[in-house]
Amino acid sequence: MAEVSEIILKIEGLNKVYSAAKGPGVKALDGVDLDIRKGEIFALLGPNGAGKTTLIGAVCGLVRPTDGTITAFGHDLARSWRSARARIGLVPQELSTDMFETVERAVSYSRGLFGHPPDKARIGEILKSLSLYEKRSSQIRELSGGMKRRVLIAKALAHEPELLFLDEPTAGVDVELRKEMWEQIGALRDRGTTIILTTHYIEEAELMADRVGIIRGGRILMVDDKEAIMQRLGTTEAVIQLTSPLKALPETIAAFPVALSEDGMELCYRGGDGSGSGSEEVAALTKALIAFGIDYRGIDVHDSSLEDIFVDLVNEEEAA
Amino acid sequence: MSFNLRGAWSIYQRELMRAMRTAFQSILSPVLTTSLYFIVFGTVIGARMEPVDGVPYGAFIIPGLLMLTLLGETTSNSSFGIYMPRFTGTIYELLSAPVGVAETLIGFVGAAATKGLILATIILGTATFFVDYQIAHPVFAVGYIMLVAASFSLFGFILGIWADSFEKLGIIPILILTPLTFLGGTFYSIDELPQPWDMIALANPIAFLVSGLRWTFYGTSDVSIWLSLGLTLGFLAFCTAVIAFIFKTGWRLRE
Numbered sequence: 001m002a003e004v005s006e007i008i009l010k011i012e013g014l015n016k017v018y019s020a021a022k023g024p025g026v027k028a029l030d031g032v033d034l035d036i037r038k039g040e041i042f043a044l045l046g047p048n049g050a051g052k053t054t055l056i057g058a059v060c061g062l063v064r065p066t067d068g069t070i071t072a073f074g075h076d077l078a079r080s081w082r083s084a085r086a087r088i089g090l091v092p093q094e095l096s097t098d099m100f101e102t103v104e105r106a107v108s109y110s111r112g113l114f115g116h117p118p119d120k121a122r123i124g125e126i127l128k129s130l131s132l133y134e135k136r137s138s139q140i141r142e143l144s145g146g147m148k149r150r151v152l153i154a155k156a157l158a159h160e161p162e163l164l165f166l167d168e169p170t171a172g173v174d175v176e177l178r179k180e181m182w183e184q185i186g187a188l189r190d191r192g193t194t195i196i197l198t199t200h201y202i203e204e205a206e207l208m209a210d211r212v213g214i215i216r217g218g219r220i221l222m223v224d225d226k227e228a229i230m231q232r233l234g235t236t237e238a239v240i241q242l243t244s245p246l247k248a249l250p251e252t253i254a255a256f257p258v259a260l261s262e263d264g265m266e267l268c269y270r271g272g273d274g275s276g277s278g279s280e281e282v283a284a285l286t287k288a289l290i291a292f293g294i295d296y297r298g299i300d301v302h303d304s305s306l307e308d309i310f311v312d313l314v315n316e317e318e319a320a
Numbered sequence: 321m322s323f324n325l326r327g328a329w330s331i332y333q334r335e336l337m338r339a340m341r342t343a344f345q346s347i348l349s350p351v352l353t354t355s356l357y358f359i360v361f362g363t364v365i366g367a368r369m370e371p372v373d374g375v376p377y378g379a380f381i382i383p384g385l386l387m388l389t390l391l392g393e394t395t396s397n398s399s400f401g402i403y404m405p406r407f408t409g410t411i412y413e414l415l416s417a418p419v420g421v422a423e424t425l426i427g428f429v430g431a432a433a434t435k436g437l438i439l440a441t442i443i444l445g446t447a448t449f450f451v452d453y454q455i456a457h458p459v460f461a462v463g464y465i466m467l468v469a470a471s472f473s474l475f476g477f478i479l480g481i482w483a484d485s486f487e488k489l490g491i492i493p494i495l496i497l498t499p500l501t502f503l504g505g506t507f508y509s510i511d512e513l514p515q516p517w518d519m520i521a522l523a524n525p526i527a528f529l530v531s532g533l534r535w536t537f538y539g540t541s542d543v544s545i546w547l548s549l550g551l552t553l554g555f556l557a558f559c560t561a562v563i564a565f566i567f568k569t570g571w572r573l574r575e
């Protein structure tokens with residue numbers, strides 16, 4: 001993790017202002033700088049309308065950036081877009097496929113469109129890995145929603161891209177299928193594909209991502225390793241319910257980051273850094289309580305999740 | 321990568337396959353319509369008509385009827401070909417693929433032109449059941465049909481990008497192309513029109529197309545074949561330039 005990995009995608013000073021037709025000068029992207037490392041899963045987190053899809057669109061050729069540069073695999077996208085795009089795959093958010101096409105033909109078409117020679121065996125492998133092989137001769141309109149989404153993934157993988165964008169891959173997908181999708185994304189990473197996914201399910205980012213970027217109002221608020229974000233901004237909260245009220249905190253206990261509730265019945269701990277040190281400290285705290293003969297009848301411990309961090313961050317931004 | 325030939329070929333193949341899937345609509349219905357014209361105007365009414373420029377009436381109307389179908393079908397085929405992906409959202413794939421304006425046009429327009437040629441062959445084959453005719457300049461005829469098919473595929477492509485509703489998509493072929501073709505000398509020679517209608521008729525660009533195609537068939541025409549050819553080539557160049565501009569600016573394609 002410590003080694004500096006190769007930068008596969010570099011975005012610098014990217015702006016996108018939508019013209020008056022979409023509202024007067026809506027700034028969808030506002031000075032976005034972002035580096036994506038080879039082989040990582042990068043989760044772009046943000047509320048609806050934050051600019052996630054616009055950012056993906058700018059890299060994939062669906063959106064014309066107002067200014068800024070995008071470099072993919074060392075190619076400037078404004079000039080060598082053919083070479084760059086040939087190595088990038090996109091799974092869009094909307095389930096838009098040619099409904100009357102068969103699965104196999106749709107995927108083969110994608111392969112050809114991206115400049116690769118036909119390869120029935122390879123297409124077969126891709127379909128098998130997505131549990132679509134049995135449906136290869138079915139028309140796409142006959143498939144369920146989850147299968148349609150997998151067809152879109154198969155289409156994006158047909159040209160064996162090194163960089164894959166997944167725009168809300170699990171939006172509107174049931175829990176079972178979502179887990180399956182996560183496994184498939186993990187398998188792709190294991191094969192060396194770099195993955196950028198957008199999501200507003202924070203659980204998803206927490207589970208899948210190596211690094212997380214938080215975007216809001218077209219601006220990247222923070223980019224870091226998931227663990228680092230958790231460590232930096234993570235906290236542990238513990239509420240210890242006492243059997244009898246305390247008037248004041250003994251000195252040794254007051255050394256912990258604790259506060260006593262007004263009625264003296266609850267000790268509230270807030271500390272740690274998301275690396276697990278919080279719960280260790282809570283354990284030490286309880287031992288100290290016992291040593292002082294302070295009895296308690298219950299403990300609630302809660303580690304802040306990425307979700308809490310995200311909500312805090314977005315709220316702070318809103319307040320600012 | 322400087323040119324993605326496989327990409328162009330994939331689009332071409334897929335567009336042709338789409339036509340096969342809707343063969344009933346894209347091949348059979350124009351053939352049926354044209355056959356009805358041949359029956360009514362060619363054999364029934366045509367039997368009572370004087371020959372035009374020495375060509376029996378039934379045979380005289382073949383180039384015009386062919387043009388009528390060719391213009392309508394290539395335009396609508398090509399416009400649907402690009403409008404539908406825009407409408408359903410599947411265009412994301414084309415826009416994110418390593419294909420530019422050249423590959424896209426070769427794919428979409430090549431396929432629409434091929435369909436036009438297949439259609440023309442079938443219509444001319446069908447015509448032999450109703451009327452006797454011979455083609456004076458077959459090589460010119462094939463070349464001219466391909467040229468017209470390609471030009472109007474390009475035109476349809478522009479239409480498909482311009483249209484933001486099904487209504488707009490249908491309005492140009494119905495309100496402009498069909499009337500202009502009808503009035504463009506499909507059923508009569510413009511020379512036979514009284515003044516000033518003959519001059520007015522020549523303000524209709526499609527009259528030049530019909531006249532050009534008729535020359536390749538029978539060696540007679542209202543205007544010089546070179547004028548027709550020049551006009552068609554000019555139209556082809558104009559449409560190509562418009563599409564190149566659309567791709568350059570991303571108009572109605574890229575946000």
